[in-house]
Amino acid sequence: MAERVVLTYFDGRGKMESIRWLLTAAEVDFDEVFLTKREQYQRLLEDGSLVFQQVPLVEIDGMKLVQTKAILNYIAEKYNLHGKDIKDRVKINMYSEGLMDLMGMIRIVLWTPDKDRKTKLENNKTKAKDRYLPVFEKALTGTVYLVGGRMSMADVQLLECSLMLEEEFPGILSDFSNVKSFQDRMTQIPTFAKFLQPGSKRKPQPDENFKKIGKEVLYEVPLP
Template identity: 50%
Template sequence: MVEIDEMKLVQTRAILNYIAGKHNLYGKDIKERALIDMYVEGTMDLNEMIMLYPFSSPEEKEKNFALMIQRATNRYFPVYEKVLKDHGQDFLVGNQLSRADVQVLESILMIEEYEPTVLSEFPLLQAFKARISNLPTIKKFLQPGSQRRTEPDDRIVETLKS
């Protein structure tokens, strides 16, 4: 639950949509919002695979890793590479930062923690990652010691599995 603007909001997507709208990260019109939602929802599917990976059983870890990398490099990243090429802008939607850009960046950073070369075949996504990561507020958030996220340790994994 997040308390913001005298409201108590639950559900991650509702919270993120509210914050994105409040901070002008949700497009300039309904068409841009639809594209942002489409890219975000697709990225959430990839994020789910990445977030569940540490909780894989030892027997399934190798298979899940291969599937995660395969989906990223054959399904998700080619789409975003094409969007950047076809759109011809620095951002996925419109001409300013949106929630979609932040979500795709987070997916890239999460998967690179497991496979640092995952973007090797995607030059536009490499440039996108560098560009978005260097925006002042995002750069600050990505610095060591920030609250971005922590890797689940063995104790957390065992607690969640039981």
């Protein structure tokens, strides 16, 4: 019997959330270890689990993997979510990295000083509507999935990202009918429908407590 996949991170979204989504797409169950104390992080450093002294950490197939892109690519390759050939893969990676950039912009708002948050949110909304969403609106014209006619890592991330955008900016997809239709189709897939239900391993929007624990664990700097 194969060993279960184990994710080590905080009890929140952050960079691990895309990994949770992709494992869900692959129908792979996983266990989670939540970091809540500085001592847990120090033990991981001391035993060599964190190659670059960073989380997320994913234990899979006898390996301890860090670096989000590497982890996502491994899961995508292992579970046939990375296209049929090298040309598909480069397109998938291109879309994936764009989505990771956009989701990173959304995540960073929590860490932005209060006085700058409104400006940051407005900038994010503008970039999403002018730079990112038009790309996916065009790519989904006349097709069900982004690349090669079948679901890939990029599709899973687009679903995740589109839901994040709607949380921050209700109605933002109103001018992007292809993206909205894509989201509606994807959320009806049983594995995703279950993941979106209360009580699943999907995490809620991060809050100040998530930020506080992250700072204390990683930097030993309690918030005032």
